[in-house]
Amino acid sequence: MAKSCNVSLDPAVCEMAEKARRLEVETVWDRYQAMLPQCGFGETGLCCRHCLQGPCRIDPFGGEPKTGICGATADVMVARGLDRAIAAGSAAHSGHARHLAHTLKLAAKGKARDYTIKDKAKLRSVAGRLGIPTEGKSIAEIALDLAEAALADFHEKETPVMWAATTVTKKRAKLFAEKGLLPKGIDYEVSDIMHRTLYGVDADPVNLLLGGLRCGVADLAGCYMGTDLADILFGTPQPVVTEANMGVLKADAVNVAVHGHNPVLSEVIVAVAKEMEGEAKAAGASGINVVGICCTGNEVMMRHGIPACTHSVSQEMALVTGALDAVVIDYQCIMPSLATVAECMGTKLITTMEITKIPGAIHIEFSEETAGENARQIIRLAIESFSRRRGKPVDIPPYKTKVVAGFSVEAIVAALSKLNAEDPLKPLLDQIASGNIRGVCLFAGCNNVKVPQDQNFTAVARRLLKENVLVLATGCGAGALMRHGFLDPANVGELCGEGLKAVLTAIGEANGLGGPLPAVLHVGSCVDNSRAVAVAVAVADRLGVDTDQLPVVASAPEAVSEKAVSIGTYAVALGLPTHVGVMLPVLGGPLVTKVLTDKVRELTGGYFIVDLDPDSAAQKLLAAIDERRAALGLSVPGGGRR
Amino acid sequence: MIRKEIFVRYDRCMGCHSCELACAISHTAARDLFGALLGGEKPQKRIYVDQVGQVKAPAVCRQCEDAPCVAVCMTGAMHSREDGVNVVNLTQCIGCWMCAMACPFGAVGRGEGKAIKCDQECVDEEGVPACVRACPTGALVFQTVEEFETGRRLAAATSVGVKGYSGPQ
Numbered sequence: 164m165a166k167s168c169n170v171s172l173d174p175a176v177c178e179m180a181e182k183a184r185r186l187e188v189e190t191v192w193d194r195y196q197a198m199l200p201q202c203g204f205g206e207t208g209l210c211c212r213h214c215l216q217g218p219c220r221i222d223p224f225g226g227e228p229k230t231g232i233c234g235a236t237a238d239v240m241v242a243r244g245l246d247r248a249i250a251a252g253s254a255a256h257s258g259h260a261r262h263l264a265h266t267l268k269l270a271a272k273g274k275a276r277d278y279t280i281k282d283k284a285k286l287r288s289v290a291g292r293l294g295i296p297t298e299g300k301s302i303a304e305i306a307l308d309l310a311e312a313a314l315a316d317f318h319e320k321e322t323p324v325m326w327a328a329t330t331v332t333k334k335r336a337k338l339f340a341e342k343g344l345l346p347k348g349i350d351y352e353v354s355d356i357m358h359r360t361l362y363g364v365d366a367d368p369v370n371l372l373l374g375g376l377r378c379g380v381a382d383l384a385g386c387y388m389g390t391d392l393a394d395i396l397f398g399t400p401q402p403v404v405t406e407a408n409m410g411v412l413k414a415d416a417v418n419v420a421v422h423g424h425n426p427v428l429s430e431v432i433v434a435v436a437k438e439m440e441g442e443a444k445a446a447g448a449s450g451i452n453v454v455g456i457c458c459t460g461n462e463v464m465m466r467h468g469i470p471a472c473t474h475s476v477s478q479e480m481a482l483v484t485g486a487l488d489a490v491v492i493d494y495q496c497i498m499p500s501l502a503t504v505a506e507c508m509g510t511k512l513i514t515t516m517e518i519t520k521i522p523g524a525i526h527i528e529f530s531e532e533t534a535g536e537n538a539r540q541i542i543r544l545a546i547e548s549f550s551r552r553r554g555k556p557v558d559i560p561p562y563k564t565k566v567v568a569g570f571s572v573e574a575i576v577a578a579l580s581k582l583n584a585e586d587p588l589k590p591l592l593d594q595i596a597s598g599n600i601r602g603v604c605l606f607a608g609c610n611n612v613k614v615p616q617d618q619n620f621t622a623v624a625r626r627l628l629k630e631n632v633l634v635l636a637t638g639c640g641a642g643a644l645m646r647h648g649f650l651d652p653a654n655v656g657e658l659c660g661e662g663l664k665a666v667l668t669a670i671g672e673a674n675g676l677g678g679p680l681p682a683v684l685h686v687g688s689c690v691d692n693s694r695a696v697a698v699a700v701a702v703a704d705r706l707g708v709d710t711d712q713l714p715v716v717a718s719a720p721e722a723v724s725e726k727a728v729s730i731g732t733y734a735v736a737l738g739l740p741t742h743v744g745v746m747l748p749v750l751g752g753p754l755v756t757k758v759l760t761d762k763v764r765e766l767t768g769g770y771f772i773v774d775l776d777p778d779s780a781a782q783k784l785l786a787a788i789d790e791r792r793a794a795l796g797l798s799v800p801g802g803g804r805r
Numbered sequence: 806m807i808r809k810e811i812f813v814r815y816d817r818c819m820g821c822h823s824c825e826l827a828c829a830i831s832h833t834a835a836r837d838l839f840g841a842l843l844g845g846e847k848p849q850k851r852i853y854v855d856q857v858g859q860v861k862a863p864a865v866c867r868q869c870e871d872a873p874c875v876a877v878c879m880t881g882a883m884h885s886r887e888d889g890v891n892v893v894n895l896t897q898c899i900g901c902w903m904c905a906m907a908c909p910f911g912a913v914g915r916g917e918g919k920a921i922k923c924d925q926e927c928v929d930e931e932g933v934p935a936c937v938r939a940c941p942t943g944a945l946v947f948q949t950v951e952e953f954e955t956g957r958r959l960a961a962a963t964s965v966g967v968k969g970y971s972g973p974q
Contacts, residue, residue, distance in 0.1 A: 199856035203819025204941075222942050224817060 165562065171477060171616035173646050175409040175560035179480035182558055188507045190479050191498065195612040207751030208241035214362035223751045233363060241752030242371035243360040245728070249375045249382065250356035252729025255495055256690055257317065257349045257385030258518075259425055263392035264313035266427050266531050270396065271306035275531040277431050280306055281398040285573070289391045293325050306395070313388055317350040324349055326384035326391075330693070332700055334709040335737065342766060344377045344736060352381035368755055376767070379732025386730070387693035393462065397430050400465035400569040400687065402578075407645040410563030411470035412486040415449045417549040419542065420472055420481060421463060422456035423493035424688065428515055428529050428538070429459045432491060433467050435538040439546075446546045447553055456481055457496050458638055458688035465569050465687050474642030475610035475723070479504045486557040489545035493529075494519040496609070496639075496724060511548045513541055565651040568641075568685035572697045575684065581673040588705045590670075595702075595714065598798045599662030601631040602788030605695040605734075606640035606683070608719030608727040611745050617643040619720030619744045622777035623784070624649060628682050630785055630800070631660040635698070638689035640719070649683040658682040692730050696737060711738020711768025714791040716784045720744030720777060731771065735759075738768030740787035742780050747773060808889055811865050811923075811937055812953045817944035818854065820861035825850040827939030831927035849916050851923040852936050863945065865936065866891070866912035866923035873907035874922070883920065892924045 165174035168181070170192045183190045204210040204220040211231050212218045219231035221240060230236050235243070270278035280286055280302050286309065290297050295308050316324050324346040328336050339345040346352045356378050359365035365374065394400075412418050419436065421429040436451040443451045454472040455463050463469035472481045475496065481487055482504045489511040490501065502523030505512040514520050515529040515537070525544065529537045580587035594600040604627050610616045620643035624634055628649075636644050648654045655667055659682050667679035686694040695717075696710075703710045717734040719727050722745055734741040749755050764770045772787070774780035789799045826838070829848035833841040841848050852865045872891045874883050882897035883904050893904075898919040905913040905920065914921040927935035937947040946953065 200820030200854055200861040202821040203861065204821050207819075220821070220941055223819070224942060226943065228941075 169615060172618055172621060173408070173477065173562070173616060175562040175646075176473070176477045176480050176616060178558070178560045179409070179477075179483040183480070183483045186483075186507065188479075188483060188504055189500070190504075191476055191500065191612050194500070204751075206746065206748060208244045208748035209237055209751035211235065211240045211243065213243065213360060221751065235366060236368075236752075238368035238752035238754040239366050239371065241749045241755045242368040242375070243365075245747070245749055245755070246356045246360050246371055246375040246378070248725040248728040249378045249732050250353045250729075252724065252726040253349065253378050253382035253385055254353045255726050256382055256389060256729065257353070259495070259690060260385045260389035260392065261314070261317060262425060262427055263389060263396065264310050267306055267313070267392050267396055268310035269531045271303045271310060273303070275534065277434075277534040278396060278531065280395060282395050285391070285399055286395045289395065292329050309395070313392065316384060316388065317348055319348040319351045323347060324381060324384045326388045327380050330383070330387050330696065330700065331737065332703050332709050338709075338767070339380060339736075343373065344380055344767075346377055346381035346384060349381045349385050352378040368752065369758060372755065372758055372763070376732060376736050376763070379729055379736050382729040383693065383696065383733035383736070386690045386733075387696065389690035390687065390693045393426050393690075394571065397426055397462075398466055399573050400571040401574050402567060403465070403468040403569040405464060405468040405470050405566050405568060406563045407471040407566045407642070407650075408563045409472055409481060409484055409560045411452075411454050411472055412481075412484055412557075412559045413449065413452045414486060414557050414559060416452040417443045417446070417448045417450070417542075417545050418452045418454065418487050418489075419545045420454050420456050420487050420490045421459045421469075422478065422490050423497055423519075424458040424462075424495040424690070425493040426459065426462040426466070427531065428491070428493050428534070429455075429463050430466075431534040431538040432541065433463050433469060435535060435542055439539065439542050442543070443546050443549070446550050448546070448549050451542065451545075456490070457642075458690070459493060461638060461641060461685075461688040461691075464566070465571070465685070465691075468568075470563075471566070471642060471645065473646075475639035476612055476616055477610070482508050482510050484557055484559050485509070485552075485555075486559050488548040488552060489513055489541065491515060491541055492519065492524075495726070497521075509548070509552060511544050513544060515541070564646060564648045565653070566645045566685070567650055567652055567681045568645075570635075570684040570686050572686075572694050572701070575698065576701075578670050578674050578680070582670065588701060592702065592705060594662075594666045596797055597662075598792075598800065599631060599666050600633045601662070601785075601800065602714035602716065602792065603633045603635065603699070604784060604788075605692065605715070605717045606634060606636040606644065606720070607638055607689060607692050607695075607717060607730055609639045609721060609723035610643060611721040611723045613745055614721045616721075617647060619777045619780075620644055621647050621649075623718055623720050623742075623744075623781045624683065625658065626778065626781035627784065628658045628663065629660050631662040632785070632788065633663060633666075634683045635686045635695050636683050637685075637687050637692050637695065641683070641685045641687075643721070644683045645685065650681045650685055652676070652679050652681045655679040655682045689726060689730065692734075696733075699737070699739075708795070709738065709768070712791060712795060714788040714795070714797070716740045716742065716787050718742040718744070718780070718784060720780065735763060735769035735771060736767050740770055740772055740784065742772040742774060742784055744775060744777065744780060746775065747771070807949045807951070809932075809947050809949050810868065810953070811934060812946050812948060813863050813865065814944050814946065815860055815862060817942045818861040818863055819942055819944070820854055820856070821941065822854055823939040823941060824852050824863060824936035824945055825854060827935040828852045828923075828927065831935035849914065849921055851912075851914060851921060853911070853914075864910055864912060865945070867910055868923070868925075873909065874904035874913060877903040877907040879903060890925045891922070893920045893922060895919050
């Protein structure tokens with residue numbers, strides 16, 4: 164019988180959490196307990212530290228003090244805090260995208276020999292979308308122009324941010340332009356938030372939220388650019404069969420985990436690991452086993468079928484196995500505590516980016532120009548670490564699930580075109596119209612220590628799948644669902660309602676898979692939430708409607724990162740009902756709460772649903788889907804209009 | 806003089822730990838946060854805010870009139886002061902922790918092998934303890950039993966629909 168515990172639904176994590184307790188290795192759950200109770204001012208967003216007169220705290224019960232020292236009300240304080248979270252998330256996604264733009268530029272100029280243009284068709288199509296002339300130009304020339312266009316999108320210029328203006332429906336682009344929500348430059352918007360939330364600038368909560376919303380649209384641009392450029396450089400994902408969970412580690416192999424968010428380094432690690440099998444074997448290993456953690460894991464899973472070891476809140480647990488020889492990290496979502504766990508378990512923790520260093524880790528500064536050498540140096544460290552570990556017992560939890568991943572938009576359209584080559588989206592639309600697909604839900608975001616790991620993801624997904632909602636997933640949300648078999652086609656029968664089951668089976672069989680597609684389509688890392696946007700925009704365009712009319716919803720049931728806040732913001736900007744399953748620090752501002760959960764609907768059509776209970780959240784998501792079906796004149800299960 | 810006690814209004818506690826910080830600082834030589842930090846002191850708190858289910862629960866010594874901690878103290882270190890506050894004489898304390906075992910509220914702490922507890926030697930010029938003074942939401946109140954209970958009665962009456970009272974204060 165699989166282990167169960169109160170920190171996670173994943174038996175592998177439970178086993179490792181118990182081992183950590185036995186070894187007295189401190190984990191995220193220990194630190195959470197030590198942090199309790201958490202300060203209610205922070206929890207409600209009523210703590211401001213933006214100026215040196217603070218920190219200021221406002222009484223959430225309506226008593227004194229009612230304002231900060233400067234006179235900022237609760238709503239102003241909360242809106243400023245939220246805006247800064249959106250800006251931080253946007254800065255992270257776009258930092259990632261900028262990194263790729265620089266890589267593309269170096270590759271186009273021939274200055275980074277480890278990188279090539281893998282998907283020339285996507286290069287042309289993205290260039291075409293942006294209005295970059297491609298006629299009679301070489302691939303390198305187009306790539307250079309595209310890289311320049313990408314970098315230009317960060318700064319204020321004559322045109323708005325092209326990765327926002329050209330990636331949404333025409334109606335939405337017009338709405339954004341009219342309402343002042345079209346970003347001028349990605350960096351400009353981040354900077355603008357920092358300006359307006361400075362001491363004594365914007366004190367209108369609604370104006371602050373509008374600024375946040377525009378920054379959210381800039382985040383969409385950053386995410387979309389990240390996906391586009393990664394596909395161009397490393398190839399657009401196609402369906403791939405692989406595995407997930409800690410059972411993918413191999414006791415007798417050199418186990419290297421790539422962790423973080425960026426494929427620029429991990430792509431080279433995957434390639435170099437193959438070349439260096441010989442060195443590993445010479446050291447007595449059966450080979451080199453590269454596994455993924457978090458979104459770097461998702462990136463290499465989608466493109467190369469690299470198995471996922473674990474995700475998000477359980478990242479320390481991968482090291483507790485004792486089987487990891489090296490963890491190579493780039494940036495974002497990396498717990499600094501890994502250094503301590505690595506020291507306890509004899510794992511080499513290797514940082515590679517100028518902006519991400521951790522005391523106790525080995526730093527190997529990575530650059531595109533020397534990527535191959537850097538990767539070889541890293542793998543060599545892992546082999547050395549294996550030599551020391553060799554023969555010592557390790558604890559690899561015997562759990563793994565089959566995963567079918569790699570559903571880029573291009574892959575989804577290709578699969579659908581097997582049903583209708585002329586008009587690939589038509590089968591999808593027909594199934595939505597008939598009600599076999601009641602709606603679509605995108606699962607995104609992280610695992611939060613406040614929720615038993617995966618509990619909210621699996622509960623909401625189970626309910627929606629049974630109700631014939633097509634589920635897409637990204638990032639650690641996809642990680643959560645893959646650990647519990649949601650990405651294994653064999654489980655479609657058990658998980659999905661009859662209508663959805665029939666659709667997934669029809670597409671699967673038309674594609675020669677001899678069975679259905681998986682119940683949940685893994686569309687990529689968290690940057691790749693842009694792929695879900697692309698699907699929604701394509702469907703809306705095909706129907707001649709806007710994204711806020713589609714029976715499409717989003718859910719981040721266990722969100723953590725500020726990146727999840729900025730993603731949620733652009734989902735709302737696009738008009739999607741967007742569920743968050745943990746409390747956002749906004750409850751202290753009644754007006755802000757009202758705007759985010761209700762009033763913003765009048766502006767964009769989208770809104771936040773904050774519900775900590777997965778069952779009632781699923782109910783609300785279904786109700787939102789049905790409301791939109793009814794508005795489109797489509798059938799609603801039960802026949803009743805709301 | 807009618808004695809005042811530190812009462813807790815649990816529904817108002819935000820778990821911000823201001824009371825713990827103020828308590829600890831008030832028992833330092835510097836008597837202020839920055840002074841204590843700069844002086845390298847390690848201030849100790851005598852009030853504890855714990856998470857109990859969904860509730861953030863401050864626990865402070867009740868200064869029992871028939872105090873179990875005083876009753877069980879073998880050496881007489883734990884004793885009732887003239888003002889009715891129970892305090893520990895560190896020179897007599899042998900760290901046997903009978904007081905900790907006897908206290909129903911968990912209000913006895915450990916400081917370098919000796920018992921450490923709320924001594925109310927932290928009151929300001931108005932006679933208000935540091936923790937109460939520091940609480941930003943009024944979750945901690947310093948009142949006589951009569952005042953506190955009157956507030957309770959009025960709040961209870963309001964909650965069943967009796968008009969004319971606008972909440973505890």
